[in-house]
Amino acid sequence: MNYPTPADVTRTAKALATRHPDRCRLTTIGHSRRGTPLRMLSVGRGPRHALVVAGAHPNEYVGGGTLLALAHRALASEHPGTVWHLVLCLDPDGARLNEGGHHAATLLDQYRHFFRPAPDEQPEWAPALPRPRYLPESRALLDVIRRIRPYVQITLHSTDIGGTFAQLTRDVPGLDRTLTTSAERLSIPVENAPLDALHWPATAPGVFVLPPPGAPERPTAFPENAHHSTWLAPHAYGGVTAVIEVPVWAAPRFADLTPDPAPEQRLRHWAERLRAHTHTTRTHYERARPHLPPPGPDPAFSIRRAIAETLRVCGALADSWDPAHPTYTPLPDLTRARTASIEGFARRTPLRAAAMLLRLLDEHAPTPATAPQRTELEALITRWCAAYSASFTATWVPVDHQIEHQVNVTTAAVEAAEGHLAPS
Template identity: 45%
Template sequence: MTEECYPTTADITQGARRLTLRYHGLCRLAEVGRSRAGRPLLLLTVGQGPRNVLVVAGPHANEAAVGGATVLRLAERIAETCQAGDGDGSTWHFLLCIDPDGAALNEPWLAGPYTLRRHYEHFFRPCAAEQPEWLPPDGAVRAATLPETRTLVELLDRLRPVLQCSLHGIDVGGSFVQLTRDVPGVAERIGKSAAELDIPLESGSSDAFQWPSPGAGVYVMPPASDPAAGDGAHSTWAHAERYDGVTAIVEVPMWACDRAADTTPHPDADRALRVAGAALRRDLPTVAGLLDRIDPRLIGADSPMLRTVRELVGIGPQLSAEWDPAVRPAGAGGLPEMTTARVTSIEVYAQRIPLRAAAMLRRIAALPAVTRLVDSWCDAYEAAYHPRWVPVADQVEQQARSVMAVYQELVS
């Protein structure tokens, strides 16, 4: 592994083992669970203070590599600080990859070349029910079916961390942080870092569409009782709150889109939102039609990719209901200010979701019609947003600095 390339799960594990040898006694590596396929879930612990911080890499399988690289960078810096006698009373716990099974399905692309086509040639992300951070909606935490989820909940219950950081990434956009409670000072810190690294701040993220934003690139999750909290209300992010802990969801882009930071009013938001919604409702059924026409013998009975494709094409009409004027429910509350950044984030989302579905369908059955569709949608994605590659080292540095910004402002 070099700083120019993403690490594999094996690279990350080897890096953690090297840290335990270099910083003997300060760094400890332990198995805390097993994945559905029997892969070890490894926790790297650095320091010996009474206050705990938990950092989780790989909650989304397609984002595991950048999170794992960030974990190693943070762990080494904290170990160096502790060895110099400058520790501040915190013990850091790094879950190297919470979904190693899913991460393995993305690994063929990690060595590059880093192009959108190559990325989507090897793309995988599990359906919602198979993503470890989501909890049962009825609050029955112990009923979580995934062993990865149970492991994460058990860690939260045992460690009671003051801060949990969940490391995420997006394909095209900007850097941003979502918080379960406002932490003043974070926006200024991550903004300064993003400017130094030439990474735009995502200043209108569709992931936090109705969440308050105390500063550019920072969003605060509403209370669980507020429908605007969305899936976050039933997640391990919210679970940390029972111990008065804060969760930070830290996102960095693979490709930067400068429009993601443009906070000027969009010149025709109503039309742009209608076009994006119509495209989403057109393109997902296109994927569904291709799926229906493929010989079932090529598809097989079931697989993680097939479950995700079926989920995406099945929920298509629901995905635009929050923001598309053509389908928003009567009496729905007003939209937030529709800046260029916010509209761009929605437009990216409306292209990303069908592309993901088509890309995974191609991995199931690489028929010419599916391949042509994926390639044409990749070309359209690039033409629409002119994304520019963010070097892996800069992605990792922005994510690591964002984690430290939240931690330092929280405990100061």
């Protein structure tokens, strides 16, 4: 089974709305920066509203399949009185730049089609930057939240190698039971120390709650502040947001809560490795610069911006991990799970930049002048992907298992939030 593409999801949503006009409504909630309609399928009727968002990060493919499964569940009337509002793809422009990755069978295949925009082009995060940016996609989502006042928003995400976890903007008691039992049944490790939730208190294995405003919450290298993201918008109506992560390849080390026997040595090692890989990628970037698309409206320039921003983050991340660096911030709970997450970022982040650079050269400068560098980058990415996968002994999580797990946790989050937060 492959991931359904955004076009597949839209076709199925249209068919459901045609087949069940009394219970399904497909609406356009706005348009992307490039004029693509942003679609939302609403299923059911009642006084309570649950919002589910797919495709906020275009390199994370599972959400569309999860939405379709949720739509069929809602049609089976598992939650009478709740309307499920399903945003089919929040960043269709970015998704178009990831076409091909939906059918990737290996980590290398996935990175050959890779694109992840800079933070100021990510609809959920752009409003959360020091200089906030409200993209048309961000505004469309915020307008929906103001209109339907959801008691719960679920945003669907995935990671390449790791485990499953949930980030909550306020506590939702009971969610951990479903996350743990579903993960165990589907052989997915529960990730216990994700860097994305570095300073978020854990209320249970794999469940993290946003700390109060002003408290540290993300690595200092990341400019975003979750308190200003679209995740917090439901709070104005007494609601909550749950971010549900599922891995494409599972790695048990991300679940290991035993103390790392040599944490400082491990931190220094991965800081140095990240700097070295960043230097290699930046050297390639500078060498390729004369052949790259110039600033302008071409989507290829978004890829170029994403490379530059990824390289910037790499350096800041390495410094924040290095105990010898002035900007080092002591990390909580230096377990094997924590150092696994750090290793994952150290391997993944420069790999992303290198993969996007190869794409640009292949697609926009496939000339004899760039042929030697394209060959070098292909070999580099192949080597880095193989080392990344081998280091974690990563195993593929079948797409239907990824979808089933995300559906299970999403349904549990909606039910738990309904019991604690929803209007009667």
